[in-house]
Amino acid sequence: MLPFGxxxxxxxxxxxxxxxxxxxxxxxxxxxxxxxxxxxSGLAALDPSxxxxxxxxxxxxxxxxQLGRTDLLGGWTISTATDSCQLxxxxxxxxxxYRASTRNCLSPGLQTVxxxxxxxxxxxxxxxxxxxxxxxxxxxxxQFTGQTEGGGPITVSR
Numbered sequence: 041m042l043p044f045g046x047x048x049x050x051x052x053x054x055x056x057x058x059x060x061x062x063x064x065x066x067x068x069x070x071x072x073x074x075x076x077x078x079x080x081s082g083l084a085a086l087d088p089s090x091x092x093x094x095x096x097x098x099x100x101x102x103x104x105x106q107l108g109r110t111d112l113l114g115g116w117t118i119s120t121a122t123d124s125c126q127l128x129x130x131x132x133x134x135x136x137x138y139r140a141s142t143r144n145c146l147s148p149g150l151q152t153v154x155x156x157x158x159x160x161x162x163x164x165x166x167x168x169x170x171x172x173x174x175x176x177x178x179x180x181x182x183q184f185t186g187q188t189e190g191g192g193p194i195t196v197s198r
Contacts, residue, residue, distance in 0.1 A: 107178050109138070109158055119195045120188065123147045127165075127196060129156050136170035149173050149188060162186075163196075 109131065116127040125145035132139040137157030145151050152167040153174075163176040163184055174194050176186035183197040 107158075107161070107181060111181050112156070112158065112163065114198075116196045116198055118142065118145065118150060119197070120147065120150070120192055122192075123150060125150060127153065135168065136166045137164070140165065147188075149190060 112129050113131060114129065116129070118125050118127050123146050126143040128141050128143070130139045134140075134155040137155045140153050140156040142150050142153045145153075149167075150165075150173065153165045154168045155166040155170070157164045157166065161177055163178070163186075164172050165174040165176070167173050172189055174186055174188045176184035176194065176196055178184050183195065185193070185195050188194050
């Protein structure tokens, strides 16, 4: 089998698009950190609470502040549109992160998972070459959702 795109005919470069008017651009100095811009235009005009200087506090998303590497250790179930298999994660140092393995996966991409890493609130599943196989974000300490590099949805849960 030839790699993707080798036998594809080469097409001409795309034609440039004509410029379209984008509106007026204005400039103003930024307010100090934590302050609300005094101008009624912009984002403050969209939210009346920001005009009074009130700052709305939203709970942080489930992320690295609430989730540690040790929370990921052990066995998990991987679910995709076409697969349901097992994922095992350890803290053994491995290429690109920590050791991981899958069992009974039908997807060739999931079969190659050999490592995992956590950066910020994102968990990455990696293959032997260090290429990302899937990117996951925690929805709780027992479930992660995200996408495979092929663009399909993936859920990892206990």
